[in-house]
Amino acid sequence: MSSHDKAAPGPTVIPFGPQHPVLPEPLHFDLTLEDEKVVGAIPQIGYIHRGLEMLVEKRDYLDYVHVAERICGICSFMHGMGYCEAVETILGVQVPDRARWLRTFWSELERVHSHLLWLGLAADAFGFENLFHASWRARETVIDVAEETSGGRVIFGSALVGGVSRDPDDETLRRCMKAIEPVRAEILRLAQVWIGEPTVRHRLSGVGHVSKEAAYALGAVGPMLRASGVDYDARERGYEAYGEIEFKAVVETAGDCMARVLVRLGEIEQSFRILDEVVAKMPAGPVAVPIKGMPPVGESWIRLEQPRGEVLYFVRSNGTRQLERFRVRTPTFANIPAMVEAIKGVSLADVPTVILTIDPCISCTER
Amino acid sequence: MIEREVLTVEEIEVGGLIPTVDALRAAGWRIIQVLGISGTDHIELNYSFGLGMRHRILRLRVAPEVEVPSITPVFLGAYLYENEIRDLFGVKIERIAVDWLGKVYDPVEGGAFSKITVTATSSEGGPR
Numbered sequence: 040m041s042s043h044d045k046a047a048p049g050p051t052v053i054p055f056g057p058q059h060p061v062l063p064e065p066l067h068f069d070l071t072l073e074d075e076k077v078v079g080a081i082p083q084i085g086y087i088h089r090g091l092e093m094l095v096e097k098r099d100y101l102d103y104v105h106v107a108e109r110i111c112g113i114c115s116f117m118h119g120m121g122y123c124e125a126v127e128t129i130l131g132v133q134v135p136d137r138a139r140w141l142r143t144f145w146s147e148l149e150r151v152h153s154h155l156l157w158l159g160l161a162a163d164a165f166g167f168e169n170l171f172h173a174s175w176r177a178r179e180t181v182i183d184v185a186e187e188t189s190g191g192r193v194i195f196g197s198a199l200v201g202g203v204s205r206d207p208d209d210e211t212l213r214r215c216m217k218a219i220e221p222v223r224a225e226i227l228r229l230a231q232v233w234i235g236e237p238t239v240r241h242r243l244s245g246v247g248h249v250s251k252e253a254a255y256a257l258g259a260v261g262p263m264l265r266a267s268g269v270d271y272d273a274r275e276r277g278y279e280a281y282g283e284i285e286f287k288a289v290v291e292t293a294g295d296c297m298a299r300v301l302v303r304l305g306e307i308e309q310s311f312r313i314l315d316e317v318v319a320k321m322p323a324g325p326v327a328v329p330i331k332g333m334p335p336v337g338e339s340w341i342r343l344e345q346p347r348g349e350v351l352y353f354v355r356s357n358g359t360r361q362l363e364r365f366r367v368r369t370p371t372f373a374n375i376p377a378m379v380e381a382i383k384g385v386s387l388a389d390v391p392t393v394i395l396t397i398d399p400c401i402s403c404t405e406r
Numbered sequence: 407m408i409e410r411e412v413l414t415v416e417e418i419e420v421g422g423l424i425p426t427v428d429a430l431r432a433a434g435w436r437i438i439q440v441l442g443i444s445g446t447d448h449i450e451l452n453y454s455f456g457l458g459m460r461h462r463i464l465r466l467r468v469a470p471e472v473e474v475p476s477i478t479p480v481f482l483g484a485y486l487y488e489n490e491i492r493d494l495f496g497v498k499i500e501r502i503a504v505d506w507l508g509k510v511y512d513p514v515e516g517g518a519f520s521k522i523t524v525t526a527t528s529s530e531g532g533p534r
Contacts, residue, residue: 085511258437258483276411276459340413340454340461342438351439351454368439368454376483376504405511 050078053387057086061164061391064401068394072387080382082375088405095365100126100334101200103362110367111403112193113153114345116145118367118403119198121343124278125354126200126362128339132330136322138202143280144212144317145185145195145203146343147310152181153346154303154310157398158229161300164395165242170232177225184215202327212318223311230304243297247381247393250294259377260370261348262306263397266291266298273344284316299396306346333360345370347398369403415452415463420474423453426464427480430455435462437477440487442495449495453477453484470496478503486510 051072057065065086071079091110095103107122108115120142127134134142155178162170182192188207189195197205207215233239249259254267264271265288272288274281289305291298338355348370357363374397381393418426438454438461445467451474453464468474476499478485485504492499493510 081506083506088511255436256482258439258481271458340463342411342456342461349438353441353452355443364443366441368441372486373439373483375486 055390057083059391061160061395062399063160064399066394066399066401068382068390070382070387070390075386075388077382077385077387077390080379082379084401084405086405087402091406092365092367095362097361099360100356100362101330101360103365104198104200105196107365107367108194108196108198110406111369111400113156113400114149114347114350114403115191115193116149116189116195116198117343117345117350119195120146120279121341121350121352121367122354122365123198123200124343125339125341125352125365126334126356128341129334129337129354129356130200130330132201132328134202135325135328137206137324138326139279140317140321141197141203141206141326143284144314144321145189145197146279147313147317148181148185148188149195150310150346151307151314152178152185153398154307155181155226157303157346157395158233158300161392161395164391165239167239170229170239173225173229177222177229180219180222184219187211188215199327201330202325204327206326209318209321212321216314216318219311219314223308226304226307233300233304240297242389242392243295243300243396244293245295245297246389247296247385247396248294249377249381251292253380254294254377257376257380258373259348260373261345261398262299262302263348263374263377265289266302267294268292271349273342273349276342278341278343280317280320283320284313286313296392296396303398333358334362347371347400347403348374367403367406369400369406371397371400371404374399375404411459411461413461413463415465417465417467420466420468420472423464423466423477424475424480427453427455427477430462431480433457437481437483437487440477440484440491442491442497444495449491449497451491451497468497471498473498473500475500476502 053070055068055070056062057067067083069081070077104119108119110118155174159171159174186192189197189205197203249267251268254264270288270290289302291301334356336358341352343350351368353366355364378397435455435457438456441452443450448467448469451466455462485502488499488502489506489510491497
């Protein structure tokens with residue numbers, strides 16, 4: 040018997056990503072395995088760092104909103120809106136009521152299309168291609184509405200310091216809500232598959248568990264946090280029109296992949312109800328106030344609830360047209376420690392599914 | 407019912423960091439983020455914590471040669487922020503519980519976000 044034969048089998052390190060069939064963006068893991076079970080995971084980012092935060096020092100503070108909208112291709116409007124809200128706080132500007140309600144409209148539209156995109160990708164991660172295609176087909180109608188009301192399908196381009204740059208008329212908004220009625224019915228049908236299909240439950244239930252205590256201690260946000268039983272949704276801060284809308288955070292308690300699906304399914308239906316309310320209550324009036332001159336010296340901190348979770352914006356002005364510092368703490372960045380926790384203990388075959396259930400956006404993360 | 411956000415910013419010294427975060431943890435606060443801002447002769451660290459709609463920021467200004475204790479023994483979820491700040495700003499953060507050894511943004515040169523110039527540093531331990 041050779042010395043090689045006598046050696047006890049040790050842990051195996053498997054590289055995962057950054058190019059992987061189920062990962063839409065570059066993220067690398069060194070997965071430490073014992074047999075088929077993951078016992079450790081070290082993530083690595085840094086493949087698409089674009090220096091967008093530093094770019095604020097070179098651009099006019101009013102123009103930078105176009106850069107902020109491009110931090111992420113999915114949460115683009117909310118990134119632009121968060122930047123605007125932070126700058127407006129320094130300026131002491133109150134945006135018109137109609138602009139606040141239109142911002143809420145586009146925010147919820149973005150939440151629906153983001154969650155539908157995610158549902159498709161998650162289904163694809165465990166090989167359910169019909170569910171993937173059905174989710175993305177439903178999403179098409181939602182982004183058609185985004186295009187009709189904002190001018191953009193993914194990058195809406197309607198965020199503006201002092202308000203919004205587009206003003207769809209009330210008739211257009213009502214027609215758009217009618218157009219997405221069939222999508223609501225389709226999502227209810229898809230929800231039955233997610234919840235009732237045994238193969239789906241087999242891949243998701245009890246997999247990638249994060250306890251309530253761990254989710255909270257690790258600083259998780261969004262559906263990742265709420266699926267573990269923590270009742271926190273930054274929209275309750277009451278920004279834009281949320282202070283005038285009735286809603287409650289969608290919370291599940293199982294803390295596994297299925298719970299994260301259920302939170303997002305619940306949030307899609309909740310977003311449709313908010314959209315109904317927003318269109319019904321849409322006030323008349325202007326959609327922007329003119330912004331002139333330089334911002335005063337000051338700083339502001341803003342928290343919003345994006346589809347992937349709480350995002351934080353920090354802006355500091357030195358009194359010139361170029362801001363001194365802009366910071367975005369994105370939801371994916373906050374969720375990476377919880378994602379590492381969720382991966383530990385699962386089998387190698389479940390790793391893509393668990394990663395997908397945090398809805399990772401690495402472009403956001405690296406800014 | 408909609409709660410309104412309450413934001414507080416508190417300046418602290420390096421020695422007061424761990425006792426303060428210990429007290430926050432005991433009171434049920436969660437880590438939101440850690441932000442680095444480079445001045446010309448110091449780095450400003452802003453630790454954000456949340457409890458419901460309350461948002462509390464601890465602000466710390468440190469010279470480049472000063473070592474800052476990691477808050478990861480108290481808030482483990484801070485490890486990614488601390489690794490990022492060490493990589494991008496060159497801040498010396500001691501004993502991060504999950505240490506990525508300068509690999510958060512692997513292709514980015516260490517201390518890339520620091521504006522501290524060589525002449526502004528008071529020792530050889532300044533950022534690159």
